[in-house]
Amino acid sequence: MKEHKVRRIGFLIAFFIIIAAAVTLVAAYLYAGTAAGSVTERSAGEDYRRHYAFVCRDGQDHLYRAIYDAAREEAALNNDHLELIGDNLTTAYTKEERMEIAVDAGVDGIIVEADESTQMQELIDRADAEGIPVITVGRDNTASARRSFVGFGYYDLGQSFGRLILRNASDDPKDVLILMSADSEGSGQNIIFQGIRETLERLDGSQYFNLTTMTVPENTAFGAEEAISSMFRGSDGMPQIIVCLNEVYTTCVCQALVDYNRVGETIVYGFYENDTILSSIEKSIITATVTVNTEQMGRFCMEALEEYMSSGYVNEFFPADIEVISGENVGERLDAGTEEDAGA
Amino acid sequence: MRSAEKKTRKPVSVQSRLVLLVTLSSLAIIAVNILLFININRSMEGLNRAYATNLLIGELSGSLKEVESSMTDYLNTKSTEAIERYFDAEQEYRDRLAALSEAESDRESRVVLTDIVNLSESWLEVTSETIRAKRGRVVDRYNTTYERAERLYGYINDYIYSFNSEQFAYNSGNYVILSGSFRRLEYVTMFVMAAVAFVDVLVTLILTKNILDPVRQREIMMETHLKDAELKYLQAQVNPHFLFNTLNAGAQLAMLERADKTSVFIQNMAAFFRYKLKRGDSETTLADEIGLVDNYVYILNVRFSGEILFDKQIDESCTGIPVPGMILQPIVENAVNYGIRNVDHEKRIRLEVVREEDTVRVRVRDNGAGMSAERIEEVLTGNAGINPVMKDSNGVGLMNVMARMRLYYGVEDVLHITSPGEGQGTMVELILPAPREEEPEPAGDGADADGGKEKNAHV
Missing domain, CATH: 3.40.50.2300 (Response regulator)
Incomplete structure (x- = not known):
């Protein structure tokens, strides 16, 4: 009888220990898994080479x-x-x-x-x-x-714009307004303009277009947007074709066309790409944009550095490709952008 | 023998079991908390390491200001004190830079730290050059280098500020996580405490149930009630030894003086008080109980001039059965006090002992005041509001009798009270389990052992 009792007490104590240990382990596991584990500690990252x-x-x-x-x-x-x-x-x-x-x-x-x-x-x-x-x-x-310059040929860029303008040739000469930055030094605007003009001449199209330039003042903050808006508000007649030589002007023109209900009145060629510009091409607000292959430029930069570091010599110039995005291929760009966003 | 038993019981004593249980549950709770706190400490150490870099950066910023101000001071005053301050500060700044270079950090932070260290080294070179130019009085030179040093100082300060802000934002994020983590820890701890406490209570219940089994519990309660009865009995009788001895002396004196009735009376008195002395434990026989009632009624009859007519109908085969002591006399006493005392007609009390199937029924009938059904209910449920210790009562009440009988026999149905109505008498019936037929029946001390024959007696 007594032995039975002792065994029963032993069983109870063992039961208690097992339950307590199980509860302890479960609680510790839950806490370590949910709470303490979520505190992200910055680990010593692997060393970089250069x-x-x-x-x-x-x-x-x-x-x-x-x-x-x-x-x-x-x-x-x-x-x-x-x-x-x-x-x-x-x-x-x-x-x-x-x-x-x-x-x-x-x-x-x-x-x-x-x-x-x-x-x-x-x-x-x-x-x-x-x-x-x-x-x-x-x-x-x-x-x-x-040691090297990675860029796009400004003259090539001008040629691309020239070929785009030439598509609009007709017997009735058209005014072409080229929006240029006040900071012209080193930005290659003059070379671009030269490229446009020479392309039109070479392809016998210069008589169909009157090229004029407008310098967008940037001496105050947000001056570009104000200047472009006032051009659209003005009573003077709008040119038939506008060429923007940077991304900001292109974006501002896209917005102004919508704001002042001028969509369809003017053909716009922009520079570079962003969501607003691509969306404007898709909706036929502007006609096309000339862009450069930035992925290629970034890669060329590192390749140039790498080449110089390893050999001490490197090419002086790495030209990146220039692309034209118009209504025909904007869909691919937008799809690619969506995939990138989803991937991110 | 008894000491040997005690020795074998000692290892499983209640105290040991409870101590073991409390120790185990405490250990479990402590273990849970230790595990959880280890996790918290690990998180906190991570944060501390991150803040350690902030601390180093803060100290570096202090030294940076000191180098800059001492250099400017020297350029302004060219004082020895300023140049000494500059060299001290420069050395301190270099030491702090070395410490910062060795600080553990992730890749992004390390890039920024490298920038800070390299910019600082460039800056220290420029400040040294400025100091040298000042010493050489090359005014143009030190004006130029001072301007450059100030620009670099601005860059470094900006880097330090930005790095600290970024670290602060990062650590703040971790603080929010940790804060939530502490909240969860509260819940987890409460859950563990509750779980352990629940198991604790469960095991304690099982263990203590094991310790205090029903038989032992019943024995303890029996003892308690008996002690209560004994105490009241002794309170009522003051000192039975003294009384008993004195009464014996009185009986002998009466005999010598040939006062026979007095002698019998005193002998009955002595027998009444002897009853308690004779009985060493709580158990007695029905015969003894009947003998005590005989003595009691005789005494009352002397007191009340023989007006109580007491007769008995006893099945002698039942008188040997063991019963708890002091269960019959209180019933008779109640019959006298509440039943027949104040009636004008003939006062009768009848005691019957009969066997019915597997029970022995002991009935006390009186032809007194009787009781209503409500009154009976009140008495049986203990709500009668009667003073249990009456002026001339032994003080052992009906409830006490019932309680002891229930504990002794382990059944609830031990006592009945019946009455046709007020003024028509009362019957109190005690129900005792009958002894089994094959068991030999010991003869009672105070009853005639005629075996199976019924006997009518009149006192």
């Missing part, structure tokens, strides 16, 4: 952002890190200041949206003197010690 800098005037500019993103992906393939200088800083530094930061931070190489200014030339020369190779992208500084 640290490169990307310097541009505005890190939020679609064109240069796209080039940076493509270059960064390319750099990651070689376990290199490409830093967009000034991107996370609270002060909005100028391009030159960013360039100075990159040089003083002692990076392994710099990709810079240059210009033909002396200050930029000095900075590039200083970097080169300190053993930092510099690749210019989009805009060049031909006088500097930069």
Whole structure:
């Protein structure tokens, strides 16, 4: 009888221990799985091989952002890190200041949206003197010690615009207005204009078009948008064709056409692509846009740096492809964009 | 023998079991909490490491300002104190830079830290150059380098500020997660406590049920009630030993003086008080109980001039059965006090002991005041409001008798009260289980052992 009792007590205690242990383990597992486990600790990431800098005037500019993103992906393939200088800083530094930061931070190489200014030339020369190779992208500084230039041919760009304009040739001569930036130095606008004019002449189309240019003032913030809006509001007759030489002007014109109910009155050729521009082409608000292959430019930048680092020599110029997006192929672009968004 | 038994019981004592149980449950709860706190500490350590970089950066920022201000001070005053401050600050800044270079961080943070370190080294070079130019009094030179140093100082400050802001935003995110995690921890802990407490109670219930089994519980309650009865009995009788001895002396004196009636009376009195003394434990026989009633009625008859007519009809085969002590006399006492005391007609009390199937019925009938059905119900349910210790009562009430009988026999149906109505007498019936036929029946002390024959007696 007593033995039976002892066994029963032993069984009860064992039952208690098992239940308590089970509850303990389940609770610990639940807590570790849901609560403590979700606190993300920054682990020591793997080391990178080289640290490169990307310097541009505005890190939020679609064109240069796209080039940076493509270059960064390319750099990651070689376990290199490409830093967009000034991107996370609270002060909005100028391009030159960013360039100075990159040089003083002692990076392994710099990709810079240059210009033909002396200050930029000095900075590039200083970097080169300190053993930092510099690749210019989009805009060049031909006088500097930069190792290579990755860009698109401004003349080629002009030719593309010229061929697009020529499609509208008729006996009745048409006014063509080319919106140019006030900051013409180094932006290749003159070469583009030359490309347009010479293309029209070469293809016997110059008599059908009256080319004029308008400089969009950018001396105040948001000045471009104000200037373009006032052009649409004005009582003067609108030109039959408008050519925009940068992304901001193109976007502003797209919006102004809708706001002032001028869709269909004017043929617009834009530059570069963003959601607004692509959507405007799809809805036939504007006719076409000439864009450059930013993915190719980003890749060329890193290839140029890599080539120079490994051999000490590199091609002086890497030309990127120029594409025309019109109503015929805008669908593919929009689909590609949607897939990218879904993938992200 | 008894000590040996105690020794074998000791390992499974109630105290040991409860201590074991409480210890186990406490250990379980402590184990749960330790596990949970280990997890929290791990999370907190992660955050602390992140904040450690912030701390280093903060210290670096302090040194940075000190280098800059001492350099500016030196350029302004060219004082020895300023140059000493500059060198101290520069050394301190370099030390902090070295510490920061070694700080563990993810890739993005490390890029920023590398920028800060490299920019700082460039800046220190420029400040040193500025100081050298100042010492050499090359004014143009140090003006130019000072401007550059100030620009670099601005960049570094901006980097530090941005890095701290980014880290703060990141850590704030983790703080929100941790805060939620602590909330969940509360729920988990409460769940564990509740679960362990539930099992704890369950096991305790099973264990204590094992310890206090019903038989033992019944024994304990029997003892309690008996003690209660004994206490009241003793309170009523003051000192039975003294009384008994004194009464014996009185009986002998009466005999010597040839006062026979007095002698018998005193002997009955002595027998009445002896009853309690003779009985060493709580159990007695029905015969003894009947003998006590005889003594009691004799005493009352002397007191009330023989006006109580008491007769008995006893099945002698039943008198040997064991019964709890002091169950019959209180019934007779009640019959006298509440039944016949105040009636004008002839006062009769009849005691019957009969066997009916497997029970023995002990009935006390009186021809007194009688009881209404409501009154009977009140008495049986204990709501009668009668003072259990009456002025001249032994003080052992009906409820006490019923309670002891129920505990002793383990059945509820032990006592009936019947009355045709007020003024028509009352019958109280005790129901005792009959002894089995094959069992030998011990003869009672105070009853005639005529075996099976009914006997009528009149006192």
